[in-house]
Amino acid sequence: MKRIKTTKEAFNKDLAALLDKFDVFAPSTKQGKLDYLNITDPEDITWTDDLPYKSPKETVFPRVEEIMRFTKDDVVPTANVKPVLLLGAKPCDIESFDVFDGVFTSEKGLYIDPFYKERRDKMLIIGSGCAAKKPGCFCDERGYDMTFSDKCDAFVALDGDDMYIDLITDRAEGLFSGSDCPPREVNKAPETTLKIDAHENDIFTTMPWEDWAMSCIGCGTCTYVCPTCHCFDIRDADDKGEVTRCRLWDSCMYSNFTLHAGGTNPRTTQAARYRQRVMHKYVYLRDNIGITACTGCGRCIRLCPGGINIHDTVKDIMGRTGKK
Amino acid sequence: MSMNPYLPIPARIEEIIQETTSDSQDVKTYRLKPKTVIDFMPGQFVECSVPGVGESTFGFASNPLVKDGIELTIKRTGRVTQAIHMLSAGDTLWIRGPFGNGFPVDFFEGHDLFFVVGGLGLAPLRPLIEYVLDKNNRDKYGKINMMIAARTPKDFIFTYDYDRWASCRDVHIYQTIDAAVPGWDKFVGFPNNLIKDIEFDGQNTIGLICGPPIMIKLNAAAFKSLGIATDRIYTTLEMRMTCGLGKCGKCNIGHRYVCLDGPVFSMKELDEMPGEY
Amino acid sequence: MDYTAQTNALRAAADKLLSEGTVDCVIGLTPNEAVGFPTPIVIRNPEDAGKLVWDENCFTNIAVYLLRTTGRRAIAAKACDVRSIINLLAENQLKRDEIYIIGMQCPGMIKDGEPAPGCDQCPSSVPGISDLTIGSDGSDTYQDEKMEPHGENVTEWMENSTDAEKKERFLKEIDKCILCFTCRQACPACYCTACFIDRKADPWRQIDADRATKIAFHLTRAMHLAGRCTDCCACEKVCASGVNLRYLYRGIIEFVSDTYGFTTGVDPDARPVMNSFTSEDSETGFLGR
Secondary structure, rough: OOOEEEEEEHHHHHHHHHHOOEEEEEEEEOOOEEEEEEOOOOHOOOOOOOOOOHHHHOOOOOOOOEEEEEEOOOEEEEOOOOOOOEEOHHHHHHHHHHHHHHHHHHHHHHHHHHHHHHHHOOOOEEEOOOOOOOOOOOOOOOOOOOOOOOOOOOOEEOOOEEEEEEEOHHHOOOOOOEEEOOOOOOOOOOOOOOOOOHHHHHHHOOOOOOHHHOOOOOOOHHHHOOOOOOOOOEEEEEEEEEEEEEEOOOOOOOOOOOOOOOOOOOOOOHHHHHHHHHHHHHHHHHHOOOOOOOOOOHHHHHHHHOOOOHHHHHHHHHHHOOOO | OOOOOOOOOEEEEEEEOOOOOOOOEEEEEEEEEEEOOOOOOOOOOOEEEEEEEEEEEEEEEEEEEOOOOOEEEEOOOOOOHHHHOOOOOOEEEEEEEEOOOOHHHHHOOEEEEEEEEEEEEEEHHHHHHHHHHOOOOOOOOOOEEEEEEOHHHHHHOHHHHHHHHHHHOOOEEEEEEEOOOOOOOEEEEEHHHHHHOOOOOOOEEEEEEEOOOHHHHHHHHHHOOOOOOHHHEEEEEOOOOOOOOOOOOOOEEEEEEHHOOOEEEHHHHHHOOOOOO | OOOHHHHHHHHHHHHHHHOOOOOOOOEEEEOOOOOOOEEEEEEEEEHHHHHHHOOOOOOOOOOHHOOOHHHHHHEEEEEHHHHHHHHHHHOOOOOOHHHHEEEEEOOEEEOEEEEEOOHOOOOOOOOOOOHHHHHHOOOOOOOOOOOOOOOOOHHHHHHOOOOOHHEEEEEEHHOOOOOHHHHHHHOOOOOOOOOHHHHOOOOOOOOOOOEEEEEEEEHHHHHOOOOOOOOOOOOHHHHHOOOHHHHHHHHHHHHHHHOOOOOEEEEEEEOHHHHOOOOOOOOOOOOOO
């Protein structure tokens, strides 16, 4: 891993040259709250050690995405999206792409999702570290180092006006100018202490889900701000006969998520929906793709109007199943 | 199937058959001619859409050995099915598939089969019935019982097939309705109360159930009490689905996806899964 | 201002109400270290009264939990919660004799180090109705306290802005929206079992390449909340994207006030304004005058 040193000014200049080629997403406060926003001017980037409010999953999994267009007797997939450069992604958010890759492009999933794959293959990720945990953050317990991740193409660190760039993959070579400097010292990742080893049936009916989900109002914010939540719906839009088919986010916390056309609903209570969210992340997906779908970013905890805490729920499950 | 599993192909509606004759007339069978041949196994399903309205999930309802077209039996229930019922012969539906696991027809070989179906539940089992009754396959399977239930005499579907099915070797068809009506000389009542009166060898029978969730549960219990082991009782589940590819998260039951690991499950498998269906 | 005294008085009240069987549960807020502000809790045992807390970060509107619980319920409610409760009483969604209101005086709450949305412009620190009074010093009388104005006064801004400016501001705000519907779920007045946006036969929750769905959702919801919004700002407080919905709802409230002389959340016996058409109304509707 090579490391180069440059200045923020020079970096911004190099970045400006990339704006034509990439849709650049970076942390910015230009809309108020700190979020990963599509920026058109490097000056709009908010260089910070803070974790943005929402996750960057929109860069590969847009909230609404046209996937195809119907013609009279054919259907044309929507193709050739502009590549995304995700800049300043925090280590927990970088980890989340592993989950998305597992669901959408791994062989275990049987089918490859072509729309996700196209975006993901073209995407360039430049990470940056966190200085401190926010209230609710628990990335360390999930085994992630908040200061660094090498699951991206490059990693930047700002020191005053100086900028250090770790070049991790070949794709990051030559994008930014700078002078060589000694490589970064990588910390050992912390041990994963928060995970569920119990079998799904040992947890499904035996845990006090009603108590845990008591204050849930079914708003779905947890799933919308989550970096790994990926459930979606497909809807058609008919604009005066021009029919497009779109994929859009859905949420297992909504009451109509599993509602059949005939009126049957296998998941009728908010407690069952909360159970689905926790189990899907910590049990089901681990069984299916081998990854626990939680990065410990704490967003769902900080933004839950009901004060529901997935970290405490999982901790409680670990205690009750005797696997600490 | 195309490389992109989200892309549907057009299928021309060749013929529309009115199935139920009750007042709402809400079940129709659509004979479709897809642009390219869709090869499927009994128990698999297809995603079918009306552009601009949306997509919905239907089990194949026709003989899988007939390659020049498929049939879908569709009840008018929601938005998409409403739109489909507005279409006429000559119109186009868009379909993608096949998806799902299908029935383990090889495992069934050498066994007797006992079908218990309620209402529209006969539709996803019809491909299996046609498959085992095919002249090249009939000898691989033993005695076949069918208990077909419907709310009223007017709610039976595929009635035009019953005589042909019954004319095959060792096939016995029983019909039952929920409540007695004048002129009805067949069974009355729920199948789970009736199957004990029908002669079959529990040790060598595959039980196949399809119907509303409560019917699956009651008849599985009935089959079990009559000696069919749970790994020989099969059903096919209905769940809300969006993608059919194990990604959208809707049909998730435990770590399984009904669209990938199902829709056909044995009761043994279902007993090991969280009961969220 | 003595939050410790208020907390103690609240805990004592909850203990008494539950011990004596006056209520089945008490809805309140409990400390939550993970997020740094108290979050909702429903307690059913007197031993749990110590879990309740009252401090400067109790901005969450918990009136919504009255719709999610049954039986005789006590609620630790500040002025904005009580406005929501009054609206629910007026709309027949709650029975007054099932609700025991512990009126918590609140001079305005703090969220993320700043006055919580709407708090600096709150009409009164004192709940409109209550069964038990807990003043800001913990005693059973209310004092007169108010928060210093902070930032832009939305009401004044609305008065001094043109329609074009208001529209521009609204569109700028909803550009941040991700249509997660948390505002709706957190709103005590949004209690429809089948929201227009979730209707199966006619799904609105769809495509918004040109932000049409966002506009449709927020404007339709605003119409549905005309004469029902109590300016509690629960929607703004929970928004993950920081959408300042008050730039829309303040306009609705002013309109209802100017047109019908009605203020929502004041009188539980008042007929809801949108439910009380008279021929004297300035907008005559189908009478066509």
